[in-house]
Amino acid sequence: MRARARHGGLWLWTAVVIAYMLVPIVVVVLYSFNSTRSLQTFGGFSTRWYEEFLADDELRASLWVSLKLAVLTVIGATVLGTLLAFGLVRYRGRFGGSANILMLLPMVTPEIILGVSLLLLFSQVLALDSGFTTLVIAHITFSLSFVTVIVRSRLVALGPDLEEAAQDLGATPLQALRLVVIPNLLPAIVGGMLLTFAISFDDFTVSFFNSGIGEQPLPVRIYTQIKFGISPAINAVGATLFAVTLLTLALALLVPRLLGRGGRGESSLGSIGDVV
């Protein structure tokens, strides 16, 4: 009986903490549909703040920049990250350890250091003005490690057996790679792509240091607007960002399951655990 009461306390605490974690989200989504300006009372359902968001040229342009940026980042990070995963798993030479550390460091480096150091590289060494190009390079830099970690864990789990079997049955090494290994890695690669999309689409700090005045991704634009004062339209932008991210993550959970040839639906969310 006492044990049950103690669990009751734990559950109560858990419920309170989860509520605390969800309240800000609920508030933003709820008030994005508020018919009045107020942030204290709910005047009724309306989509006027979404209309205001889409009627705003700057915000619409920024949404477009964010989407283009995320797509290019996904392409670059997936190619570089997947190759790196192969190298890290299969190369047994003396640069393997250093390459591994070099790959892990960007994931734990505070974003402000990444942002500032890239800004200085672009402006002082490469003579590149902040703009869309610098954003793409910066985003690929901080996201390629995530692809590597996810693909690598799948590659390790896969083991060499299947590939060796294919070669025993007469496949060339390249055929074995193309017909056996790559299809088996596909769930992890797609999971990595979707995670990269979400991370890039959501990034603020690195973008903040590396976007010019012209092409600003949505989070950077929101910052400027918040600085001008709170407007309910920002709730609508925030809710939209959240919806896009959730959709991407839902896909990250589902797509590998649909593609999962023997993948047992191992998804990128499981691999996020590896990343952490």
Added chain:
Amino acid sequence: MRRQRFWGLFLLPGGIWLLVFFLLPMAVVFGVSVGTVDELGRPLEVFGVPPIVGAHWENWERVLDDDTILRPILRSFAYAGASTLLSLAIAYPVAYTIARYGGRWKALLLILVILPFWVNYLVRTYAWLVLLGDDGFVNGALDLAGLGPYQLTNRGLAVVMGLTYSFLPFMILPIYASIDRIDPRLIEAGKDLYGTAAATFRHVTLPLTQQGILAGCVLNFLPGFGDFITADLLGGPGVFMIGNVIQLQFLGEGEWPYGAVLTFMLIPLLMVVMVWYLRSSARAARQVGRA
């Protein structure tokens, strides 16, 4: 041997990318920190050319002489440290409950806990502004009760709370993972050996979750220390952290070399924490492997 060289080639594109766009920029930060500036505070010479002969250390001297920079640095330590401890205290029971008693609700509870992480970081902090602001939700509720309005933002406490909130999922997840891995029989064995619940927790559960606690603390402290958005939006100039000072140097009306000095000072500080963490988790992995 030829195979080795073949797979080594796969390291090149990503490896070179990270060398050029991750490691080299760190060196450039140092280069700019010893460079000179024009009237606008922008660096004049790349790497202070001629680099070694004419290195300008006055930027560094300025930082070391300047007492005003000490406060934001101390605040970063204090706020990031306090929010990490607070986060640990909040997260441990939650992770424990989900891992040990979650049953078939485990997946759902985990999703709920991770959800805030996927709300844009800026929007998350902004939401607290909406809640705690002078004419925000909380003051509205207090007003109905005939209280307030209170000034809830613009103070250190608001910054600590914002940081705690932002990184809480990073505390819950690794601790959850480490508790989930514990064989329940170990905990039962503790009780069979007449350990009280508290003793079993202290001698069995806690040591086994050390790695998760460590990971959670690092994942809270590092981003918290470099953070500037929370203090910018929920705090104000009175409670600025080192990240705010750096941001102002580059995107405000500051001086780039001065900002470069501050950024470069952060690198070794944070590297120590990171390397220590990577090594201790590698050691833990080896111990698990041996057992």
